[in-house]
Amino acid sequence: MRRTATGMLLVMAAIFVASSHYLHVHPAVGFVRAFAEAAMVGGLADWFAVTALFRHPLGLPIPHTAIIPENKDRIADTMAQFLRDNFLTPTVVARRMQEMNLARAVGDYLATPSDSASGGSRIRAGAAELLAEFLESLDPERLGTQVRGGLKALAERVEVAPLLGQMLDAAIADRRHLPLIDAAIRWTGITLEANEDMVRQIIHERANAIVRWTGLDERLANSVIDGLYKLLAEVLVDPAHPLRTKLDEGLVSLASDLRQDEKLRAKVEQAKRDLLDNPAVADWWLGVWERLRASLIAAARDGNGAMSGQLGQSIAELGATLQQDTRLQAQINRFARRTAVGIATRYGGQIVQLVSETVRRWDARTVTDRIEGAVGRDLQFIRMNGTLVGGLVGVTIHALDMLL
Template sequence: MGGTHSPPDRARTMRRTATGLLLAMAGLFVLSGQYLGLHPAVGYVRAFAEAAMVGGLADWFAVTALFRRPLGLPIPHTAIIPENKDRIADTMAAFLQDNFLTPAVVARRMQDMNLARAVGEYLAAPAQGETGARLRAGAGELLAEFLESLDPERLGTQVRGGLKSLAAKVEVAPLLGQMLTAAIADRRHLPLIDAGIRWAGLTIEANEGMIRQMIHDKANGLVRWTGLDERLANSVLDGLYKLLAEVLVDPSHPLRGKLDEGLSKLANDLLHDADTRGKIERMKNELLDNPAVATWWIGVWERIRAGLIKTARDPGGSLGGQLGASLGELGRVLRDDPRMQLQLNRFARRTAVGIATRYGGQIVRLVSETVRRWDARTVTDRIEGAVGRDLQFIRMNGTLVGGLVGVLIHAGDTLL
């Protein structure tokens, strides 16, 4: 973007400015030497330029020696940062641990922080307007990115394994028996029977050809020669259709009573018969171990995941509205409930102290090892990019302060 500069660019600009000031002092020194007899004030100008050069050169050497060898010369105690990279890494890590990652320091810094209330005020305030829209969009995008980062097959397998483990511990036969008993008592099984009758009729209709062929194959040659097999097949099919229709329209049909008796016995066996319960458990376990079920679940999970990702990325959709409303309500609770704040702040403090206790050493080692793995040029560039601009100000100040000191010394020498 126009008008913006990175830290290295600003440091480079300041380095050129400081160097230009030093060259200007050198030019002023040479020029004033040509006119020393012209006026006494020229002596002060020359003294200023001379001392400014000395101060500027001294500070240039000091600043340059931090990052590299001045003019490439192997002067002792130069290129301090590259030569002491590992020691700097250890010092940074020790500073981080001593000042930020000890349990006592973490507890003390968080003692007076009302983190829960601050979070609550932030969540409650942007419930409306552009900020609220950004918050909902950000939350939705975060959820979508989290879901996208998951390995669908691995996570689906893990979820299936968890469901399988849970289902394996649950004896389903008594649950089915209780559900069936309650349904029969409330007459809620009747729609299921009606649906079963309709399904039977549609199945027969879809397989009429097969039924006719079966009757034809079972009939003897005389029956087939006289064509009675076709009339027999028609009679059988008509009888089945008529029976199913009568059962469907007559609530008091004897076959319905038989179906009720069968369902009642099944419910009782599911609750009390050990053999029936054992069969159901074996069927359940075989179903859970079936690879086809695993494949089916992976497909189901992937469709669920894709749907959630699509919905999460739609801030104006139902999920976006629900996220915004839920976050706003959570914020109001955190903002207005002191007891909730106390509990959450205590939990946050204990969590932070626990992290510092358990993982502080690992975090410190990570910082130290990361810096150690950097090459010397990377360390130099990053530190110089961060503080190089200020160091160039030191050069400029050294040049100007040196010149002023030179003027004072020249004045003292002249007047005394």
């Protein structure tokens, strides 16, 4: 556009020179010459005006030229003030936010089917990567120690004995303890079977020499072991067995003591503190935390893993909820509006100060190039229009001169 405007000016100059040599040929040539002459004047005047905005014409330090570079600091302050007065006032922000359904827009974005190019997929991948990087940035030992300390402090504040008593009472009332008793009986039978030789050896060592000499110790051991097997089998198959009744009575008594017996409660609390202070428990927790952290990082980085699918599904469900729940939309929009107004009120001055300081830090050439690049095409139209309008004014003046 600059070359076009300059070309028009040169064309007018050429027409002016040519028409000056042919004035005697025809009176109409005078109109052509008047048009070209006035067009040159108009084009040069507008070229000077446009150029004077951004630089000194022809490099000459003419007063009131290079207006923008010379006044960039004042322009920066004016831009900042304009931004503050017209965009970052709480009233304007609140009115603009009132017209927006931000929650519905977010819901539409999140509910997009999660193909590779969709927003939901990008958010899912970004959230998973953010989680992985966050977990990797943590100091495993330090965080594990902190979490362990928090759990320990929480456990120390909770009295375990009454809680165990209540849980045992509830289990007995609902008969949920019976499978545990059956499992304990089966475990006892399996343990006895695995240690039969040890039981025989104990009976053999406790028997006197006469019993051993007669071989009665072996028969006694067989009788004891067979009796134990029979007792365990009877207890297992007979729900009304007296031993089961004794076990139930013992559990009921234990539950009551856990809630009411101060000595037992003190022993349980001491055992809890000893367990929490045991270094082996601390090492165990650090190992558990490190394995959990590693598995979470691997799951987050696995694009086809369960975590990725769960994140995608959760994001889609959140989007659908935001699309359909008008009450939730109203709450989120109200929160967003209050947040935006609060930011404008509290940080509006800092935002416009940032704009002002940024423009101030630009050198004069940067400011000139950016503004001229933004409006330069229209500025060259001003030069072209000035050339044409000047020519028309010149023709008008020439015609009036001939008439008068």
